[in-house]
Amino acid sequence: MGSILQKLAPAKINLSLDVLGRRSDGYHQVEMIMQTIDLFDKVSVRRRDDDSFCLYGGNDEAPPEASNLVYKTALLVKQIKGQQSGLDIFLDKKIPVAAGLAGGSSDAAAMMKLLNKLWNLNCSAQEMELLLAKLGSDIPFLVQGGTALATGRGEILQALPAAPAFWVILIKPSFGVSTPKVYQALQAPLWVEQSHTASGAIRGAHTVAMLKALEQGSYSAMIAALGNELEKVTIEWHPQLEEYKQYLLDQGCDQALMSGSGPTIMGFVQQEKKAREIASSIAEKVTSQGCNIFVARSLVKEEEKNWNVDSYPSS
Numbered sequence: 001m002g003s004i005l006q007k008l009a010p011a012k013i014n015l016s017l018d019v020l021g022r023r024s025d026g027y028h029q030v031e032m033i034m035q036t037i038d039l040f041d042k043v044s045v046r047r048r049d050d051d052s053f054c055l056y057g058g059n060d061e062a063p064p065e066a067s068n069l070v071y072k073t074a075l076l077v078k079q080i081k082g083q084q085s086g087l088d089i090f091l092d093k094k095i096p097v098a099a100g101l102a103g104g105s106s107d108a109a110a111m112m113k114l115l116n117k118l119w120n121l122n123c124s125a126q127e128m129e130l131l132l133a134k135l136g137s138d139i140p141f142l143v144q145g146g147t148a149l150a151t152g153r154g155e156i157l158q159a160l161p162a163a164p165a166f167w168v169i170l171i172k173p174s175f176g177v178s179t180p181k182v183y184q185a186l187q188a189p190l191w192v193e194q195s196h197t198a199s200g201a202i203r204g205a206h207t208v209a210m211l212k213a214l215e216q217g218s219y220s221a222m223i224a225a226l227g228n229e230l231e232k233v234t235i236e237w238h239p240q241l242e243e244y245k246q247y248l249l250d251q252g253c254d255q256a257l258m259s260g261s262g263p264t265i266m267g268f269v270q271q272e273k274k275a276r277e278i279a280s281s282i283a284e285k286v287t288s289q290g291c292n293i294f295v296a297r298s299l300v301k302e303e304e305k306n307w308n309v310d311s312y313p314s315s
């Protein structure tokens with residue numbers, strides 16, 4: 001048994017999300033501005049003396065063993081990089097599952113970074129992103145973190161200057177939603193690849209507006225530009241999400257929006273104190289309806305070194 005390496009895996013939210021069309025490969029062509037926040041899972045790894053992978057922790061919803069994204073990541077890296085040691089993998093889940101917060105994707109990105117260190121792989125961030133795109137469209141962004149523009153099916157990234165700092169109050173209902181079902185329900189027109197490649201320009205209305213707002217570096221411009229095309233599908237299925245948005249707005253949030261395919265609803269404010277006050281004022285009401293509530297702040301990419309790989313002796 002060696003030392004344990006551990007890494008925090010942050011949740012993501014979508015500041016903008018546009019769907020340009022349905023692709024022939026089963027995915028949708030998207031344009032999104034993504035942002036990491038300080039709601040974390042924790043992934044830890046330790047070498048085993050044999051060559052098996054053993055996964056501990058997780059929760060009822062995060063699937064066990066081979067179907068878990070941390071396990072899949074280890075298997076993929078082992079296949080591509082050749083035989084390596086067995087692993088004990090510990091997964092401490094704080095990010096709600098199937099919530100639109102990409103907890104599973106972030107666990108996979110954290111696992112890749114841990115293996116890069118444990119197995120001395122010397123993979124660049126770009127290599128890790130390319131490899132992990134096989135396991136999920138959102139994972140490459142979680143390798144980068146901070147604020148970024150994601151295009152293609154979400155795996156093509158362009159880092160952006162940090163968004164103006166903000167806090168979010170997250171309301172996560174007791175149910176999850178299926179990302180493929182939400183995309184399907186949009187009934188988006190067929191995507192014609194060439195028209196995009198020819199112009200190369202960003203055309204999703206929410207993303208164009210958000211890019212402009214981020215260029216200005218203004219919190220109020222960012223708030224005005226928030227938008228998510230998948231909201232209409234998930235909110236039609238679960239109308240109570242509109243009520244949760246209203247709770248947040250009534251308590252003084254500057255804007256409220258769903259993250260990703262949902263169902264997590266986020267209320268935006270600039271100050272931590274206000275975020276915590278709003279969260280306390282609605283906590284009883286939303287928890288009595290089966291929701292969980294979280295308060296988190298936006299992260300900047302450079303902060304990652306503070307919660308990167310830590311090493312400590314095993315007991």
Ligand SMILES: C[C@@](CO)(OP(=O)(O)O)[C@H](O)COP(=O)(O)OP(=O)(O)OC[C@H]1O[C@@H](n2ccc(N)nc2=O)[C@H](O)[C@@H]1O
Binds near residue numbers: 099152
């Ligand atoms: C909607 C978003 C927004 O950030 O996030 P979540 O709500 O899942 O957090 C993402 O596009 C989710 O990305 P991710 O969760 O990685 O999806 P993947 O595992 O790659 O794909 C799962 C399935 O979702 C559908 N899918 C996903 C991405 C995409 N651009 N088009 C799609 O149609 C496909 O049916 C695909 O088989």
Ligand SMILES: Nc1ncnc2c1ncn2[C@@H]1O[C@H](COP(=O)(O)OP(=O)(O)O)[C@@H](O)[C@H]1O
Binds near residue numbers: 096
């Ligand atoms: N480590 C993991 N954590 C969470 N979900 C996982 C994990 N590994 C695999 N999954 C599966 O991936 C699905 C989506 O996970 P998650 O990242 O939480 O969703 P979303 O991107 O919608 O927030 C879940 O339904 C779950 O079964």
